[in-house]
Amino acid sequence: MKYIDEYRDPQLALKLLEEIRRKTARHWSIMEICGGQTHSIIRNGIDQLLPDTIELVHGPGCPVCVTPLESIERALAIAAREEVIFTSFGDMLRVPGNARDLFMVRSAGGDVRIVFSPLDALQIARDNPSKEVVFFAVGFETTAPANAMVVWQAAREGIENFSVLVSQVMVPPAMRAILSSPENRVQGFLAAGHVCAVMGYEEYEPIAREFQVPIVPTGFEPVDLLAGILKTIELLEEGKSGVVNRYGRVVSREGNPLAREIIMKVFEVTDRQWRGLGPIPGSGLGLRREFASFDAEKRFQVTNICAQESPLCMSGRVLQGMLKPDGCPAFAKECTPEHPLGATMVSSEGACAAYYNYHLTP
Amino acid sequence: MTIVQTCPAPIMQHETVQMAHGAGGRLSQALMQRVFMPHLHNSFLDLLDDQAKLDLPSGRIAFTTDTYVVSPIFFPGGNIGELAVNGTVNDLAVGGAKPLYLSAGFVLEEGFSLAELEVIVKSMAEAAHRAGVMMVTGDTKVVGKGQCDRIFINTSGIGVIREGVNLSCRNLKAGDSIILSGTVGDHGMAIMTSRTGLSFQSRITSDCGALNGMISAMLDAVPFTIHAMRDPTRGGVAATLNELAQSSSVGIEIHETTIPVKPDVRGACELLGIDPLHVANEGKLVVAVAAGDAGKVLEVMRNFDHGRDAVIIGSVVDDHPGMVVMRTVYGSRRIIDLPLGEQLPRIC
C-alpha cells in the first residue's frame, strides 16, 4: 500500500531505533497526543523497543475518550426517541453513559445507525423525510471539516429534518492545560499528524515558546512515529524547544486553509467539558448562531441533562499522563473493555483499552 | 340463461411468501413441490416422512447445529443457503468426522420473494452435492412481516468420526505448529463492504466453502498427530487461537509477517480501522499439528483450492498459558486478544 508500507519498513524502523538509542543520554517523558498514535505504538510494540529512559505518555487525543458523559447521556436520550434516526461513527456506540450505551438503546427499539461519513447521515435524512435524523458530530480538528461540511450542506439544501449533536474538541487548549498543571511531567510532544493536516502547526509555535517544549507533528506508521520520537529526543538533548514537522508529506505549516475556513464559518470556539479532565476554556467548537436551527441539543431540548462520572475511574489522570493505565486500582478489575468505567477503556485506542488489549504484562 | 355463481378460487401462484405457506395446508405443499423438492429431492426427502431413517456406519457420531442469519442474504461469493450448508459441513469436518446428513429448518418472513428463496435452495443443493452430503429432513415456518429479516436458516448435521482420530481444542501440545489454510478476513469484509450505508465498493468475495474434502485428505496423510482443527468464523483467527490456547492451557505465538491477507481486504480493513485477525472467515482452517508432520500436512493442503495459500503462522509454547502473542515485524510482541463483540468501522 503506497504511503503506508514504506513507513512500516522494519529495516528503517530498526535503524531509527538505533539512532534514538544513540542520541538518548537522559530520561525523557514524551506525550503522543493522539489516540491513533497510541494505538499504533502499542500495536507495534514500539514502547517495548525504545530505551528504558524514554517514557511515552499517552495523551487525551481520542474523542471517544474525552466526550463528556453529559453529551453521551444527551445522545442516548435523543436516540431513544421514536421519531429519530440517530447516526454515529462506529466508535461511539459502545461508549457508556451512566446506565446504558447506544447499542442498548438500539436493542430497546431505537433506530441507531453507523455511518462512515457525516454525508451518509445527510443522505439518510434525504431518504427519510418523515424522520428526524440526528448525527453525533464528535471529533477533534481532523473531523471538524467533515462535521462542518455536513451542516453547511444541510443549510444549503434546506434539509430541515437533519440536526447535529456537537461534541467537538481542540488539541492546543488541552496541551496548555497539561503543561500548566503543577504535576505535569511531559517534556515534549508528538503533535497529532492528522489534526495538523487540517490546522497546520502555526498555533503550536507560541505553546513551544511559552512552555519551552519541543513539539513535533508526527504521523501514525511505525517509521513516522520513530522519526517523530527521534526528532523530539534530539531537540530535548540539545536543550531546544520549537516546532519541527516530521510528517511533511501530509502536514504543512498552514494546514488546509479551505477546511479551516469552513470550520470557522460553521463553528465558533466555546468552553468545553472533557471527560476525565474537566472543563478547559476555549477547547471546544459549538455551532454558530446562524446554524443554531441544526443544533440537536436545542431541537430536542436535552440541555438540562447532566451526568456524574464514576468516582473509581482515574481516566483523567491517565489522560494527563500522570498515571499509566495499569496503575489504576480498577484496571482489569472493575474496569474492562466489556464493563468500562471510563471512556479510556471504551475506545479501542483509549489508553486503557490499548493497554488491556495489547500490552504484555511482564 | 342461467347464472352460475362460483366462489372465487384461492390464488395458488404467488410471487412472495404468504403466511399460508407455513400453515401445513395446500400452499405449504405447493411450496414444497415448487421450490424445495425440484432441487433437494433424494431418496429420503421423497418419502415425505416427518423424519429421516438413517443407516449409520459404526463408529462415533458427530452431531452439530448452527443457525444462519447473515445480512445481506446474498453477498459476493455466496448466499445464506450455501453458507448454511458449508458451515455445518465444516463444523463436522473439523472434528474429524465425515459429514453425511444434514437437516434444514427455514424461517421465512411473510413477503419474502419466492424467486430468491429458490435461488437459495438451489445453491444449498449444489453446496450439499459438492460436499458429498445429503439433505435428509427439513421444516419451514413463516412469520409475519417484520418478525424476521427475510430468511433465517438452521442446519444440523451428522457425521461419522474416523477411527483413531481424536481432534479436540484441548489437545494442543507445546511444540505443535499452527497452520492457517489461507488469507484471513475475506468473508467478514465481503459482508461489511456489501452492506448498504457504507460508502464502499470492493470486489472482495467471501471464502465460503466446504473444507471436508481437504480435511479428509489431511487425515489420510497424517491421521494421529493433527491435534486440533477449527474453522475461524466469527471473531476471526484471533478468537479461534484464543479458544485453542485457553482450552489446552498453552500459549500460542504467531508471527505477524506470516499472516496472509488479500490486498483489497487489507485496504478495506485499514480504511475501517479493523484488524483482519478479528474478521470472520467461512472457508478457512486453523490446524495444530506436531511440528514434525507440519510439512506433510501443508503439502496436502496446498493441493486443494481451499488450502493453496496454507502457511505455518506460529507454534504452541509453554509460556503464557491461555494467551496468544504475536511477534511483530519489528521483533516486539503484543497480545492478540479476543475481539469484543461486533466489529465496528471506526474513525479514530
Place this chain on the structure above:
Amino acid sequence: MCLAIPGKLLELTIENGLKMGTIDVNGSKTRACLEYVPDIKVGQYTIVHAGFALKIIDEEEAAESLKLWQELIESGAFQPDEELPSAESL
C-alpha cells in the same frame, strides 16, 4: 483519534453540488468528499478521514524524506539486534 488512510483518486463526480471522488485503497474503493482538495487530479494520492479528503499527499516531500532515511541506513554499519522473523525461519 483520526484514522486517515492514503488512497489514490480514481474519478471525480459531483453529488448534491459537492465535489466527490472515488478513492482506491489497495483495491478497495471508497467515496470521499473532495471539497477541501479542489485542485486534486486523478491519480494523485490524498488522505481520507471520515469520508473526506483532507490533504493531497506531497509526493516530492515523501520521496525526499524516504531518500534521507535510506541514506541513514546506508551510512551506518547497521545491524539489527536480532534476526527478523520470516516464514522460512519458523
